Amino acid sequence: MQRPSPLGRLGSLPAPLLLAPASLWYIAFFLVPLGFVFVFSFLTSADFGGIEFKFSLDNYPQLLRSAVYLKVFANTLVMAFSGTALCLLIGFPLAYFLATRAARFKNLLLVLLIVPFWTSFLTRTYAWLILLSNNGPVSHLLQQANLLHGDLNFLYSYKAVLMGVVYNYLPLMVFPLYVSLERLDKRLLEAAKDLGAGRLGAFRRITIPLTMPGILTGCLLVFIPLMGEYVVPSILGGGKFFMIGNLIGDEFVSAHDWAFGSALGMAVIVVLLALIVLYFRVSRRASTPEMGL
Amino acid sequence: MNRIKPSDLTRRDFLVLSAAASGGLILAACGGNAAVNNAAASETPVGPMENALSIYNWDQYLSPDTLKAFQAKYPSLQVTAATYASNEDMLAKIIAGAKGYDIVVPTGYMVEIMIQKGLLLPLDKRQLANFSHVDARFRNPGYDPGSKYSVPKDWGTTGFGYRTDKVTVPMTSWKDFFDNASKYSGKVTVLDGATETVGMALKYFGYSYNSDSDQELSKAKDLLVKFKPHVGAITSTDYKANLTNGTMYYSMGWNGDFEALQGQTPAPPVKYIVPKEGSELWVDAWSILKTAPHPVAAHTFINFLLDPKIEAQEAQYTYYAQAESEAVALTPDAIKSDPIVYPTDAVLKPLETRKATAKGQKARDQIFSEFKAA
Numbered sequence: 173m174q175r176p177s178p179l180g181r182l183g184s185l186p187a188p189l190l191l192a193p194a195s196l197w198y199i200a201f202f203l204v205p206l207g208f209v210f211v212f213s214f215l216t217s218a219d220f221g222g223i224e225f226k227f228s229l230d231n232y233p234q235l236l237r238s239a240v241y242l243k244v245f246a247n248t249l250v251m252a253f254s255g256t257a258l259c260l261l262i263g264f265p266l267a268y269f270l271a272t273r274a275a276r277f278k279n280l281l282l283v284l285l286i287v288p289f290w291t292s293f294l295t296r297t298y299a300w301l302i303l304l305s306n307n308g309p310v311s312h313l314l315q316q317a318n319l320l321h322g323d324l325n326f327l328y329s330y331k332a333v334l335m336g337v338v339y340n341y342l343p344l345m346v347f348p349l350y351v352s353l354e355r356l357d358k359r360l361l362e363a364a365k366d367l368g369a370g371r372l373g374a375f376r377r378i379t380i381p382l383t384m385p386g387i388l389t390g391c392l393l394v395f396i397p398l399m400g401e402y403v404v405p406s407i408l409g410g411g412k413f414f415m416i417g418n419l420i421g422d423e424f425v426s427a428h429d430w431a432f433g434s435a436l437g438m439a440v441i442v443v444l445l446a447l448i449v450l451y452f453r454v455s456r457r458a459s460t461p462e463m464g465l
Numbered sequence: 466m467n468r469i470k471p472s473d474l475t476r477r478d479f480l481v482l483s484a485a486a487s488g489g490l491i492l493a494a495c496g497g498n499a500a501v502n503n504a505a506a507s508e509t510p511v512g513p514m515e516n517a518l519s520i521y522n523w524d525q526y527l528s529p530d531t532l533k534a535f536q537a538k539y540p541s542l543q544v545t546a547a548t549y550a551s552n553e554d555m556l557a558k559i560i561a562g563a564k565g566y567d568i569v570v571p572t573g574y575m576v577e578i579m580i581q582k583g584l585l586l587p588l589d590k591r592q593l594a595n596f597s598h599v600d601a602r603f604r605n606p607g608y609d610p611g612s613k614y615s616v617p618k619d620w621g622t623t624g625f626g627y628r629t630d631k632v633t634v635p636m637t638s639w640k641d642f643f644d645n646a647s648k649y650s651g652k653v654t655v656l657d658g659a660t661e662t663v664g665m666a667l668k669y670f671g672y673s674y675n676s677d678s679d680q681e682l683s684k685a686k687d688l689l690v691k692f693k694p695h696v697g698a699i700t701s702t703d704y705k706a707n708l709t710n711g712t713m714y715y716s717m718g719w720n721g722d723f724e725a726l727q728g729q730t731p732a733p734p735v736k737y738i739v740p741k742e743g744s745e746l747w748v749d750a751w752s753i754l755k756t757a758p759h760p761v762a763a764h765t766f767i768n769f770l771l772d773p774k775i776e777a778q779e780a781q782y783t784y785y786a787q788a789e790s791e792a793v794a795l796t797p798d799a800i801k802s803d804p805i806v807y808p809t810d811a812v813l814k815p816l817e818t819r820k821a822t823a824k825g826q827k828a829r830d831q832i833f834s835e836f837k838a839a
Contacts, residue, residue: 219823220578221560240838247838307710325651327712328698410698411657414838422837426553426659427830428560 213434221428231435241419241436245443248416251330252398255337259345259394260387262338267349271356282350285343297336297407301327304408328410336404341397345390352386353379388455392448399444416440515759517543518766521555521566523749524548524702528782535769542762550701551658559584559754567757568766573608573748574660574819576615585614586753592764595771603788606748607818615750616767619721619785622808622816623661623745626723626737627715628708636715639669639740643688646695652714657701659826659833660819661745662689665717668742674817677825682832689836699837709733724784724805737805743815748788780806 216226235241274281288296303310306323314320326332356379364374380387402417409415416436423433520527527546536544547566549555552575559569560582571579579585590596596616603617627636631652634645643666646653655662664674666685676682697713698704704716705726711733723737751770753763769775776792786806787793793801800806 220582220821220826221557222582238835240835244838305710306712323711328651410654410700410703412693412696412699412837419834419838422834424561425557426551427834428553428557429827429830 209434209437212431213438215431217429217431219428221430223430228431231431232439234432235435235439244414244416244419245439247414248399248401249443251333251337251401251415252395255334255341255398256345256391256395258334258338259342260391263342263345263349263390264387267346267353270346270350271353285346289343293340294403297340297404300332300336300339301407304332327408328412330409330413332408333405333413333415336408337398337401340404341394344393344397348386348389348393349383350386352383356382385455388451392451395447396444399440513761514539514541514765515762516541517545518568518759518762519566520544520546520568520766521558522546522548522568522570524550526570526749526783528779530782531770531775531779534775535766538769539762539765552660553658564756565758566754567759567763569752569754570618570749571615571752572819573606573750574821576750576752577608578821579752580609580614584755586755586757586760587613588616588753588767589764592761593768593771595768595773598771598773598789598791600788600790603748607820608748609750615752616771617788618749618751618770619779619783620746620748620788621720621785621806622739622812623656623665623717623719623747624723624737624739625715625717626708626726626735628711629734629736631711631714636736637738637741639665639742639744642715642717642740643669643692646692649714650695651697652712653696654698654700654704654707654713654716655696656717657699659829660821661717662699662836663829663832664745664819665740666692668740668744671742674743674745675820675825677822677828679828682825682828686832686835689832690839693836693839708735719785720805720808721783721785724800724803727803727805728784739808739812739816741815743817746813746816746818748818749785 212223213231214227214229216224216228216230218224270278270281302308304324304326305311306325306327308324310326311320311324314324360378360382361374364378369377400417401415402421405413405415405418411418420433420436420440423429423436427433526548532544532546536542549558552572555569555571556575556578559566559579569579576585593616596612599612599617603620604612606612606615606617609615625636625642632645632649634648635641636645642653655665663682663685666688667676667681668674669688670681670684672678672681672685698707700707701718704713704718705722707713708716709726709729720737720739723735726733726735751767753760753767757763770779771789773789773791773795776787776789777795780787780792780796780800784800784806787796793807804812
């Protein structure tokens with residue numbers, strides 16, 4: 173008797189048919205809009221909004237015309253890197269705990285990690301606005317505990333935005349880390365110990381290299397959306413801490429310069445592509461750890 | 466410059482003008498709904514009324530009571546409302562092809578832009594019998610001669626308010642506003658609009674709110690960039706709350722918002738002023754979009770709103786001045802005798818209304834981007 177395919181009948185479908193739904197989706201809602209953005213970036217903005225079908229090469233040089241745009245790019249990169257680093261610093265010990273020590277609480281803790289996602293991202297961010305305002309509960313609590321004198325003055329700043337993004341993106345870092353730590357063969361750590369490695373040595377030489385794919389995946393999952401972050405800086409940054417996503421939004425919504433906004437969008441894509449290529453280089457090296465070091 | 470002045474039009478002139486306007490309308494509307502044009506002006510809607518109405522308005526700019534009364538009168542209408550935070554926001558969405566909205570509420574300069582872009586439907590005055598209540602001086606505004614595309618909703622001033630318990634220096638001018646920012650660093654907010662914020666920086670130097678001079682705009686930009694480190698927030702929606710809870714000490718904003726603060730219990734110690742260099746006098750208007758799916762319902766709604774009784778009720782919700790003397794007469798004393806809502810002529814005199822050119826607007830947008838990013 174022939175063994176049935178593990179997927180039942182689906183397994184016998186031809187590949188193009190399996191790929192069709194996703195392909196159509198991505199063509200209609202990703203490639204076509206991206207094509208618009210690409211084409212718009214070489215056209216001219218109409219007065220007070222809209223686009224004129226007049227070819228123009230002015231939009232890209234405009235990126236360099238004012239130091240301001242580069243500064244926004246730099247702000248965004250700094251925020252993306254520091255947000256990712258902070259997620260990793262907080263997320264790694266948490267994932268390590270979940271994978272190695274949580275025992276029978278493991279599933280419960282994993283569910284708790286997802287619970288915040290049941291509430292809308294926007295609502296949670298607004299909640300921080302209320303919690304952290306000068307008259308909010310956090311301020312009152314700190315004042316009552318005599319830890320704070322005067323105003324909290326936390327909102328509308330770089331640190332408020334950083335807190336907001338780390339809060340929102342942390343689970344995206346923890347899950348891939350958890351998976352790779354969970355899969356880590358504990359016998360390798362025992363072997364390292366037998367061969368005389370200390371705890372730190374084993375961690376540095378065994379745990380980190382073997383979980384590197386998880387680390388890189390987590391970093392990528394946090395870093396990419398962070399580069400396009402729009403909501404957190406506009407709410408917790410008070411409109412004055414500006415990231416590239418806000419600049420692009422403004423070009424379309426209030427400055428009515430769609431062509432330049434499109435050029436900015438393309439520039440972000442190029443920067444991200446460059447970083448992703450770098451990621452694949454690094455991760456290929458990481459997935460073949462050099463033995464005997 | 467384009468100040469609101471008592472118009473020279475008499476009532477008779479107005480009738481002639483509106484007859485001419487609706488004459489044009491008959492032609493324009495022929496393809497649509499012929500029945501609309503045959504009905505006499507009356508409060509009842511003419512022609513088959515649609516079954517829905519969609520209003521695209523500023524946030525908290527229409528009293529829920531008004532909406533309820535309208536629904537009670539026209540129960541078959543399904544009314545939906547969406548909101549926006551700035552004229553530019555609204556324009557961008559309409560230009561991007563947003564369909565389904567009937568009514569928008571642009572400020573005067575935006576009415577003019579939308580007329581130029583062909584986005585507005587000429588109003589059929591015969592469906593707006595209550596337009597006769599609108600004061601003569603609001604009937605022929607510079608942004609829409611003859612009120613062909615818009616009727617006034619509210620008018621007001623842009624200025625700033627400050628916490629009298631926190632700010633100890635005199636605050637009477639835009640000079641005070643910008644120069645004292647370093648003293649109250651991080652406690653100052655400006656409106657999230659290029660027109661307002663760049664415009665007030667121009668007023669600081671005594672230039673026109675509508676200046677398109679490169680040199681004057683560049684001085685305004687330098688002022689704003691220097692001012693930026695002291696800015697607490699750039700917001701058109703949160704400053705009321707910020708001033709109430711003391712997160713911020715002074716904020717650029719619109720008079721009605723500050724009037725609303727006075728009405729809170731307990732009222733925060735906030736004083737509103739119109740700076741002495743002058744500022745913006747604005748008129749927001751009801752308009753119907755050319756793409757409106759429910760033009761008869763839209764006319765019916767606007768006509769309903771132009772009823773002086775309803776306008777007086779609106780004033781108690783928005784705290785903005787109305788363009789109908791009859792409505793003002795019906796407004797409670799606390800509002801109509803309040804100089805924040807109805808400023809004296811001396812305060813109004815140096816004010817300007819916004820008149821936008823494509824070049825000047827682009828320059829303002831560019832400066833504002835740089836200000837935000839600085």
